[in-house]
Amino acid sequence: MKNIALDDIANALERSSLAGMLGWQDVRQRYRRSALGPFWLTISMGVMIGTIGIVFGQIFKSPMTEFLPFLSAGMILWGLISSVVTEGCVGFIGAENIIKQLPIPLFVHIMRLMWRNLIIFAHNLAILPIVFLAVGKPLEVTALLSIPGFILVVLNLAWVALILGIICARYRDLPQIVSNFLQVLFYLTPIMWMPTLLPQRAGIYLLSLNPLYHLLEIVRAPLLGHLPSAQSWLVASGLALIGWGMTVAIYTSYKRRIAYWL
Amino acid sequence: MALIHIENVCVDFPIYNANGRSLKKRLFQVATGGQLGADSQGRVIVRALENLTLTLQDGDRVGLLGHNGAGKSTLLRLLSGVYAPTSGTVDIKGEIGSLIDISLGIDPEATGRENIYIRGGLLGMSKPEIREHIDEIIEFSELGDFIDMPLRTYSSGMHLRLAFAVSTIVRPEILLMDEWLSVGDEAFRHKAEARMSNMVQSTNILIIATHSRELVLHTCNRAIWLEHGKIIMDADPESVVNSYFH
Numbered sequence: 001m002k003n004i005a006l007d008d009i010a011n012a013l014e015r016s017s018l019a020g021m022l023g024w025q026d027v028r029q030r031y032r033r034s035a036l037g038p039f040w041l042t043i044s045m046g047v048m049i050g051t052i053g054i055v056f057g058q059i060f061k062s063p064m065t066e067f068l069p070f071l072s073a074g075m076i077l078w079g080l081i082s083s084v085v086t087e088g089c090v091g092f093i094g095a096e097n098i099i100k101q102l103p104i105p106l107f108v109h110i111m112r113l114m115w116r117n118l119i120i121f122a123h124n125l126a127i128l129p130i131v132f133l134a135v136g137k138p139l140e141v142t143a144l145l146s147i148p149g150f151i152l153v154v155l156n157l158a159w160v161a162l163i164l165g166i167i168c169a170r171y172r173d174l175p176q177i178v179s180n181f182l183q184v185l186f187y188l189t190p191i192m193w194m195p196t197l198l199p200q201r202a203g204i205y206l207l208s209l210n211p212l213y214h215l216l217e218i219v220r221a222p223l224l225g226h227l228p229s230a231q232s233w234l235v236a237s238g239l240a241l242i243g244w245g246m247t248v249a250i251y252t253s254y255k256r257r258i259a260y261w262l
Numbered sequence: 263m264a265l266i267h268i269e270n271v272c273v274d275f276p277i278y279n280a281n282g283r284s285l286k287k288r289l290f291q292v293a294t295g296g297q298l299g300a301d302s303q304g305r306v307i308v309r310a311l312e313n314l315t316l317t318l319q320d321g322d323r324v325g326l327l328g329h330n331g332a333g334k335s336t337l338l339r340l341l342s343g344v345y346a347p348t349s350g351t352v353d354i355k356g357e358i359g360s361l362i363d364i365s366l367g368i369d370p371e372a373t374g375r376e377n378i379y380i381r382g383g384l385l386g387m388s389k390p391e392i393r394e395h396i397d398e399i400i401e402f403s404e405l406g407d408f409i410d411m412p413l414r415t416y417s418s419g420m421h422l423r424l425a426f427a428v429s430t431i432v433r434p435e436i437l438l439m440d441e442w443l444s445v446g447d448e449a450f451r452h453k454a455e456a457r458m459s460n461m462v463q464s465t466n467i468l469i470i471a472t473h474s475r476e477l478v479l480h481t482c483n484r485a486i487w488l489e490h491g492k493i494i495m496d497a498d499p500e501s502v503v504n505s506y507f508h
Contacts, residue, residue, distance in 0.1 A: 017383070017388065017389055018384070021380065021383050025369060028371075029369060029371055029372070032371045098366065098367060099344070100339065100344055101339075101344065102344070102366065102385075103342050103343035103358070104384065256346035257346075259344050259346070260345065261276075261278075
């Protein structure tokens with residue numbers, strides 16, 4: 001028995017070179033004829049990290065060797081997460097022209113936006129070694145553990161982008177709600193503030209119950225030289241499993257309707 | 263071998279931003295376009311194709327006739343797999359190629375060469391396949407050194423020549439077209455015409471939506487007249503053209 005959703009995703013993976021090419025094209029198009037190209041994003045991210053680092057480092061009285069690496073890793077990851085989620089909302093809406101003309105597997109459009117944002121993320125990654133050098137913090141072997149963590153984050157982002165792409169194609173108010181929600185999430189999650197600053201009680205709600213915290217932790221903690229808790233790994237893997245299960249179910253029922261909604 | 267078999271196919275477009283109440287009062291056939299109606303939940307729908315049953319076999323060269331909004335483009339999109347039918351079954355054997363919007367996906371900031379890869383990729387060609395054909399495409403488009411210039415420096419004729427040269431490289435078993443493609447100046451048009459004819463000959467099934475009487479008479483061996491999403495007539499080109507253009 002063939003499943004529409006899995007079929008589409010498999011066909012899309014077969015055409016990953018197309019998704020890759022279109023993703024590159026998007027980045028190139030955005031920065032064509034600019035000398036620094038996508039490194040402009042790196043610069044603005046760097047400036048933002050520097051500013052927040054100085055101001056909030058003072059307010060929280062956190063030592064810079066601790067706070068700055070924590071902040072940079074968090075901000076760079078958050079940059080990827082928030083742009084994939086925002087662009088996921090218009091993943092299908094933005095590809096309307098292509099979807100209505102050519103029978104390309106729809107998941108290609110999601111892969112395209114994932115790839116585009118991964119390229120930008122890779123550019124932002126250049127900030128990390130600079131920060132680590134500047135504050136004199138060594139990178140430990142545990143940092144390697146952030147790679148499987150990152151893969152898990154990407155797997156999670158992929159289903160989020162797909163499911164948002166589907167629902168937003170139908171309900172056009174959702175992108176606005178999502179972008180509001182993202183802002184709230186940014187402050188609720190320890191990116192700008194360190195979890196150690198929280199009183200015990202609040203920590204339970206803002207950390208344990210916040211899936212985003214766990215997703216960040218499995219990548220950020222190893223980079224900073226700690227091991228992420230087993231709980232974080234469990235939550236992140238569980239989220240990927242349940243999320244993909246739910247997304248495939250929804251995609252199976254509505255994949256054929258997407259072209260009609262555009 | 264190529265075969266298209268569609269049975270009792272309906273295509274309904276839900277309209278989410280129309281005011282259902284006021285439209286519900288006027289469930290009559292409009293002069294142009296599909297039929298307006300409401301589905302079981304009271305939403306406004308446009309029925310673009312209604313209970314279409316059709317079989318196309320190897321060798322069929324089908325001309326689709328009909329006024330604006332008769333459902334020609336929707337039928338082409340249904341066959342290309344863009345739309346799944348709202349009800350009914352569509353059974354298609356054979357690889358499908360569409361020459362509907364040959365400029366789709368072209369990026370004005372990218373060079374001609376980059377655009378060949380983008381456009382080719384969208385049409386389902388792999389990179390090695392495009393690399394194999396790229397010299398042929400560049401030569402056919404007669405762009406010369408302009409191929410490495412950004413597309414925004416092209417004239418609209420050059421733009422179309424490039425799009426045409428890439429899009430006609432594929433040789434699908436089923437070819438869908440919206441009007442005959444005619445590009446370029448006198449000399450180029452001659453070459454393009456030859457290429458189109460070659461493409462049409464090598465395809466197993468051709469389906470072309472058109473308003474041209476000559477095209478149907480010269481190219482097609484079967485004509486279908488659509489109106490309000492229904493088949494009015496399906497016969498040899500001569501008799502359909504005579505009734506349609508009376």
